[in-house]
Amino acid sequence: MKNGSTVRYVLRLAVTLLLITSVTGALLAAVNGITAPIIDSAAQAKTQAAVAAVLPGGGAEISFTDDTGMVQKVYASQAGYAVQVRADGFNGPVVMMVGVSPEGTVLAVSIVSHSETPNLGAVAGDDSAQGRAFRDQYTGMSGTLAVTKDGGQVDAITGATITSRAVTEGINAGLACVAGLG
Amino acid sequence: MDLKKQLKEGLLTKNPVLAQLLGMCSTLAITTNLFNGLGMGLAVTIILTCSNVLISALRKAIPDQIRIAAYVVIIAGFVTIVDLLIQAFLPDLSESLGVFIPLIVVNCIILGRAEAFASKNGVLASAADGLCQGLGYTMALVIVSAIRELLGSGTFGGGLLNGGEGIRILPEGAAATLVVMPVGGFLVLGCVIAGAQYVSRKLQLRQRDKEAAK
Numbered sequence: 274m275k276n277g278s279t280v281r282y283v284l285r286l287a288v289t290l291l292l293i294t295s296v297t298g299a300l301l302a303a304v305n306g307i308t309a310p311i312i313d314s315a316a317q318a319k320t321q322a323a324v325a326a327v328l329p330g331g332g333a334e335i336s337f338t339d340d341t342g343m344v345q346k347v348y349a350s351q352a353g354y355a356v357q358v359r360a361d362g363f364n365g366p367v368v369m370m371v372g373v374s375p376e377g378t379v380l381a382v383s384i385v386s387h388s389e390t391p392n393l394g395a396v397a398g399d400d401s402a403q404g405r406a407f408r409d410q411y412t413g414m415s416g417t418l419a420v421t422k423d424g425g426q427v428d429a430i431t432g433a434t435i436t437s438r439a440v441t442e443g444i445n446a447g448l449a450c451v452a453g454l455g
Numbered sequence: 456m457d458l459k460k461q462l463k464e465g466l467l468t469k470n471p472v473l474a475q476l477l478g479m480c481s482t483l484a485i486t487t488n489l490f491n492g493l494g495m496g497l498a499v500t501i502i503l504t505c506s507n508v509l510i511s512a513l514r515k516a517i518p519d520q521i522r523i524a525a526y527v528v529i530i531a532g533f534v535t536i537v538d539l540l541i542q543a544f545l546p547d548l549s550e551s552l553g554v555f556i557p558l559i560v561v562n563c564i565i566l567g568r569a570e571a572f573a574s575k576n577g578v579l580a581s582a583a584d585g586l587c588q589g590l591g592y593t594m595a596l597v598i599v600s601a602i603r604e605l606l607g608s609g610t611f612g613g614g615l616l617n618g619g620e621g622i623r624i625l626p627e628g629a630a631a632t633l634v635v636m637p638v639g640g641f642l643v644l645g646c647v648i649a650g651a652q653y654v655s656r657k658l659q660l661r662q663r664d665k666e667a668a669k
Contacts, residue, residue: 286521293517293525297532304536308543315546386550391487392608392632 324348327372327381328355338453343446347454353380354451360443363435364388367397371447378415379444382408387436394436403430407437417445458583465587467658472595472644473651477563481555482596483640488613488621492600494548496593498541498556502533503565503592504585507573509533511581514574526569527560534560564592595647602643607635 325331332348332355345368346357353374360367365388372380384398396404407430411418418441419425422434429437464470471477478499485491509529510517517525538556542549549556559565568588573581604613609630610621633639 282518286518289517290521290524290528293513293528297528301532301535304539308539311543312539315543319546390632391635392630 323357323370323383323385324355326383327370328353331355337450339446339450340453341446341449343443344450347450354454356447356450357385358443358447360439360446362387362389362439363394363433364390367436367439367443369440369443371444373447373451376415377448377452378413379411379448382411382440382444384408384440389433389436394430394433396430396433397436397440407440411444414444415448417448458587461580461583461587462590465584465589465591466594467591467651468655469588470591470595470651471564471567471588472592473648474655475564475567476648477567478592479644481558481562482599483637483644485552485555486596486600486603486640486643487635488604488608489597489600489611490548490613491551492596493593494541494545495552495555496589496596498537498552499559499562499564499592500586500589502530502537502559503568503589504582505533506530506565507568507581507585508578510569510573511576511578522574523566523570526566526574530565530569531560564588595651599640599643599647602647603634603639606631606643607633607639 321331328348328350329352330350332350332352335347335349337344337347343358343360344356345359348355348357353372356371356373358369358371360369367387367389368385370383370385372382374380387395387398389395389397397407398404407428410428414426418427420427420429420434420437420441422429423438425441427437427441467474469475472479472482481495485495506526506529510526513525513529534557537559538549541552541556568584572584576584601611604610604621605624607630608621609625609627610623613621631639634643
């Protein structure tokens, strides 16, 4: 008798949990079914916009070889290439899109995502005059770049040398990758 | 059910952030501008109200031994639903809150209210409790973010007003970046908690005087 009621009790625990998890699972599947296409298309539109920001007209994804391990994706069109690069910033990865002309000069740079310090490193990606000036200075440069502190020609953002270095290294990786495409 | 009392407790005397000191991690991490504070506060309010209602409705069906497991599954379910909806329909908010939306699962406020209130009270009272505690959390977040944004970036309503730039109040360069960094989060939160305790104590004393006068 006592054994029977223990079994029933344990079963009750298991069945209650099973019911709760199944209902939750079914509900999550339903919500995911609705939101997944919207999230996907938003992510795609965002990538296309990021490509178009550095390469007028956008481009199609192509395969590539890369020695630095920083290049994530390469898009190409007649106007040149857009290279998505991930560099190590001050607080974490800085993902940027580098537009490169067929001649191997920088067309434009845009920061896709970062987690840098607000008002310091974050300036590299924001819309302030200082941020725009920082990104625009790369336009037309080629070869191997470095910030002025390291003997190069890139003016770092005040108080954010590490972020500036990360962006510069990312651009170097992008330029090298395009040079490697021949 | 005493809505007025619950509201007063949620907003001030038992405010989840300012009196119970729950959910500190998200409070310190995301309060850098008004949009983040408001978005996070509303997300938590919705999740807290929903989970309180469901847990209260199921409180007699859930055996005691597995209640924590059941609560966590219910809470995680609501958090994931809200996370997916925010990703789909409010991508900007999703980007700036990042990992802190999924982390609401482990926010002590939600499990704390489930255990302390919803598992012992009726559905309506639990809904009111979720709403009041959520509003208290939102209010604390909004106050802290408004102060940090004003002193740290010199703006008001960043991410929300004036095309996302916020309305500039302090001149550029006058803002102290320290305040938007983690250190500033601790400093501002400490001051806000002190202020809330002061007001709370004043109210308490006044009520005691009133009762004594009777």
